[in-house]
Amino acid sequence: MRIDLSYDGTAFYGWGVQKDLRSVQGEILRVFNFLTHSKVDIFVAGRTDAGVHARGQVIHVDLNQHQIDRLENPERLNRALPEDIRIHSMTVAPIGFDARFSALWRRYSYRVCDESTQMSPLERNHTLFHYKPLDIDAMNQAAQGLLGLQDFAAFCKPRDASTAMREVEYLKWHREKAACVMTVQADAFCHSMVRSIVGALIPVGDGRKPVGWPAEILAGRDRTLGPTVMPAHPLVLEEVGYPSEQDMSARQIITRSKRAQDEG
Amino acid sequence: MRIDLSYDGTAFYGWGVQKDLRSVQGEILRVFNFLTHSKVDIFVAGRTDAGVHARGQVIHVDLNQHQIDRLENPERLNRALPEDIRIHSMTVAPIGFDARFSALWRRYSYRVCDESTQMSPLERNHTLFHYKPLDIDAMNQAAQGLLGLQDFAAFCKPRDASTAMREVEYLKWHREKAACVMTVQADAFCHSMVRSIVGALIPVGDGRKPVGWPAEILAGRDRTLGPTVMPAHPLVLEEVGYPSEQDMSARQIITRSKRAQDEG
Numbered sequence: 001m002r003i004d005l006s007y008d009g010t011a012f013y014g015w016g017v018q019k020d021l022r023s024v025q026g027e028i029l030r031v032f033n034f035l036t037h038s039k040v041d042i043f044v045a046g047r048t049d050a051g052v053h054a055r056g057q058v059i060h061v062d063l064n065q066h067q068i069d070r071l072e073n074p075e076r077l078n079r080a081l082p083e084d085i086r087i088h089s090m091t092v093a094p095i096g097f098d099a100r101f102s103a104l105w106r107r108y109s110y111r112v113c114d115e116s117t118q119m120s121p122l123e124r125n126h127t128l129f130h131y132k133p134l135d136i137d138a139m140n141q142a143a144q145g146l147l148g149l150q151d152f153a154a155f156c157k158p159r160d161a162s163t164a165m166r167e168v169e170y171l172k173w174h175r176e177k178a179a180c181v182m183t184v185q186a187d188a189f190c191h192s193m194v195r196s197i198v199g200a201l202i203p204v205g206d207g208r209k210p211v212g213w214p215a216e217i218l219a220g221r222d223r224t225l226g227p228t229v230m231p232a233h234p235l236v237l238e239e240v241g242y243p244s245e246q247d248m249s250a251r252q253i254i255t256r257s258k259r260a261q262d263e264g
Numbered sequence: 265m266r267i268d269l270s271y272d273g274t275a276f277y278g279w280g281v282q283k284d285l286r287s288v289q290g291e292i293l294r295v296f297n298f299l300t301h302s303k304v305d306i307f308v309a310g311r312t313d314a315g316v317h318a319r320g321q322v323i324h325v326d327l328n329q330h331q332i333d334r335l336e337n338p339e340r341l342n343r344a345l346p347e348d349i350r351i352h353s354m355t356v357a358p359i360g361f362d363a364r365f366s367a368l369w370r371r372y373s374y375r376v377c378d379e380s381t382q383m384s385p386l387e388r389n390h391t392l393f394h395y396k397p398l399d400i401d402a403m404n405q406a407a408q409g410l411l412g413l414q415d416f417a418a419f420c421k422p423r424d425a426s427t428a429m430r431e432v433e434y435l436k437w438h439r440e441k442a443a444c445v446m447t448v449q450a451d452a453f454c455h456s457m458v459r460s461i462v463g464a465l466i467p468v469g470d471g472r473k474p475v476g477w478p479a480e481i482l483a484g485r486d487r488t489l490g491p492t493v494m495p496a497h498p499l500v501l502e503e504v505g506y507p508s509e510q511d512m513s514a515r516q517i518i519t520r521s522k523r524a525q526d527e528g
Contacts, residue, residue, distance in 0.1 A: 008385035053386055078380040086383045116342040119350045121272035122317055122390055122500075236386075 001068065002093035003042075003059050008084040010125050010233065014050040024048070024085060028059070031080045036067040045099045045240040046106050049192070051232030053126055056107075056239035060099040094245040102248055105169060105241040107185040108194045111234045112202070118178040127179055128234040134180050134205035136173045142204040143171040145215025146197060154217050154226040155196035164190050171197070173205075180205075183238075192229045199227035265332065266357035267323050272348040274389050274497065278314040288312070288349060292323070295344045300331040309363040309504040310370050313456070315496035317390055320371075320503035324363040358509040366512055369433060369505040371449040372458045375440075375498045376466070382442040391443055392498040398444050398469035400437045406468040407435040409479025410461060418481050418490040419461060420454035428454050435461070437469075444469075447502075456493045463491035 005028075013021040017029065025042065032040045045058040063071070071077060074087040081087065096102070111127045113119045114134045119127065146168055153164040170185040182201070184194055200214035217227060242248070269292075277285040281293065289306065296304045309322040327335070335341060338351040345351065360366070375391045377383050378398045383391065410432055417428040434449040446465070448458055464478035481489060506512070 006385050008388070055384070055386070074381045078383070083383075083388050084385045086381070086385050088381045116350070117338045117352045119342070119347075120319070121270050121348045121350050122319070124272070124347050126386055 001061050001063055001071075001090055002097060002099070003061065003090050004088040005057050005059065006055050006086050006088065007053060007057065008125065009048060009051050009053040011084055012050065014052070015044060015047045027082055027085055031077060032061070032071070035072075035076070035080060036063070036070045038067060040067065043099050045103050046189070046237050048235075048237055049232050052235045052237065053233075054237040057237055058099045058103070058240045058242075060093055060097055094248050096248045097242070099240075102242050103188070103240050104243055105185050105187055106189060106237065107170075107183065107239045107241070108189070109236045109238050110182040110184075110194060110198050110230075111179050111236075112182075112198075113179040114206075115178075120178055123179075126234055126236060128231055130202060130206065132206035134173075134202065135207070136175055136180060136205070138207075138211055139173045139180075139182075139201045139205040142201055142211045142214045143173070145212065146171055146200070146218060150218060151221055152190060152193055152196075152218065153221040153223055155193050155200070156190035156223065156226075157192050158223045162190070166190060166193065173201070194235060195230045195232065196227050198230040202230070203227075265325050265327055265335075265354055266361060266363070267325065267354050268352040269321050269323065270319050270350050270352065271317060271321065272389065273312060273315050273317040275348055276314065278316070279308060279311045291346055291349055295341060296325070296335070299336075299340070299344060300327070300334045302331060304331065307363050309367050310453070310501050312499075312501055313496050316499045316501065317497075318501040321501055322363045322367070322504045322506075324357055324361055358512050360512045361506070363504075366506050367452070367504050368507055369449050369451055370453060371434075371447065371502045371505070372453070373500045373502050374446040374448075374458060374462050374494070375443050375500075376446075376462075377443040378470075379442075384442055387443075390498055390500060392495055394466060394470065396470035398437075398466065399471070400439055400444060400469070402471075402475055403437045403444075403446075403465045403469040406465055406475045406478045407437070409476065410435055410464070410482060414482060415485055416454060416457055416460075416482065417485040417487055419457050419464070420487065420490075421456050422487045426454070430454060430457065437465070458499060459494045459496065460491050462494040466494070467491075 007024050011022060012024050015024050017023050017026045028042060040061055042059045042061045048054060074090050077087045112130050113127050114130045119129055149167040151164050152166050156164045166186050166188055168186045173180050173182045182198060184197060200217060203209035204211055204213060217225060271288050276288050279288050281287050281290045292306060304325055306323045306325045312318060338354050341351045376394050377391050378394045383393055413431040415428050416430050420428045430450050430452060432450045437444050437446045446462060448461060464481060467473040468475055468477060481491060
């Protein structure tokens with residue numbers, strides 16, 4: 001089964017189950033196990049850190065017909081789940097579908113308000129306040145240097161086993177009424193990569209660093225000289241893209257071997 | 265001084281100062297008194313109940329030049345205020361300006377999601393979940409009967425001293441991606457009036473009551489037979505309208521005498 005869901009990350013210690021800490025995975029497992037009277041495993045497209053939200057997270061779960069009957073429909077799951085997690089849909093996944101390894105791309109957004117008089121209290125749980133005005137054009141110019149297939153080692157938390165080669169397909173800031181919003185899409189992201197990209201572009205936007213600086217530290221590939229990892233709460237996993245049904249099985253085999261130890 | 269502000273009502277026991285309870289007015293007074301080293305009074309356009317939010321609240325405060333200098337600018341106030349209140353602007357008000365008595369109209373919104381799979385966790389602090397699908401057209405047809413200058417006694421909390429005559433200038437539901445949003449504008453609202461209007465229209469929207477029902481209970485004028493007062497958290501004070509500067513003084517004199525004991 002493929003399940004699409006959203007959550008408000010504020011009150012979670014991230015996606016993954018942790019002993020004695022509230023996690024998104026933990027809450028979902030609790031409800032699934034309770035409703036199916038059994039123990040199930042769930043697999044996620046993109047593990048999110050503590051405080052990170054999702055509007056378009058995807059999970060898959062292997063269930064027999066008996067378990068599917070017990071889960072019934074998304075409405076039943078939503079009645080059982082806490083209000084900060086909502087299931088949008090629950091469908092039989094195509095053969096070979098894997099929420100993580102079938103994914104072609106992930107898209108995140110990051111929301112920054114650069115004027116204290118424009119901060120919306122109702123959106124503060126997913127908006128960063130930045131004390132200096134941001135130059136969107138400068139940030140977009142700097143973003144050019146982070147596009148394409150590159151080694152993002154300087155933008156990732158050190159993990160010896162894995163490669164930091166990632167392909168950033170889209171990276172752009174735009175202004176919404178009261179905030180600057182960054183949209184970034186890549187085949188996959190390593191740990192803290194989006195928040196490091198924001199940490200590289202904001203100093204350009206507020207004039208502390210030249211436009212060429214983010215590309216420079218990227219080229220340096222030095223994990224210890226990377227940009228500031230920005231706060232988690234303005235970050236939202238917006239959508240995960242998958243291939244058409246016929247391409248699905250092939251894709252899963254390719255990516256599973258390529259990135260066995262990665263975040264996805 | 266005229267001050268425009270927003271707040272997230274979730275963590276407040278309403279607008280007005282109450283002993284030992286956190287209120288919007290209380291937080292603002294604390295900061296104003298602290299920054300001006302004096303005791304000031306603030307006057308609000310529309311008192312909001314516990315849990316009600318504002319995107320366009322207006323207050324006025326009488327200050328001497330010394331006090332104005334100490335408040336400096338909205339940025340300074342925002343640094344001192346808690347994050348669930350934001351000041352948008354602070355301007356010298358025209359002569360005769362009174363946040364409450366000069367106001368020509370107030371506009372509120374009320375947000376209801378009628379599909380559990382469409383609930384957005386990030387917006388749940390200002391969205392009501394309704395368990396049955398809503399028919400927007402039926403609600404808009406029923407809303408026609410509540411327009412114009414009428415006696416809203418059946419939609420207001422009993423208060424012997426005051427009249428419940430109010431003029432509803434605009435009342436309409438529209439569908440935004442995931443939710444039905446009601447927008448209502450009137451010269452003024454009596455206590456719990458917007459939430460009673462929602463309580464009258466939702467049973468029409470989900471088919472429990474006929475389209476003519478809201479107008480019927482309005483015509484009954486019976487405060488004890490009014491509609492359900494719906495929850496506060498989906499309600500947002502969006503904007504308060506004022507006359508042009510030259511019409512200001514005249515307006516204040518008229519409304520002050522008309523509604524001395526009302527909510528505004």
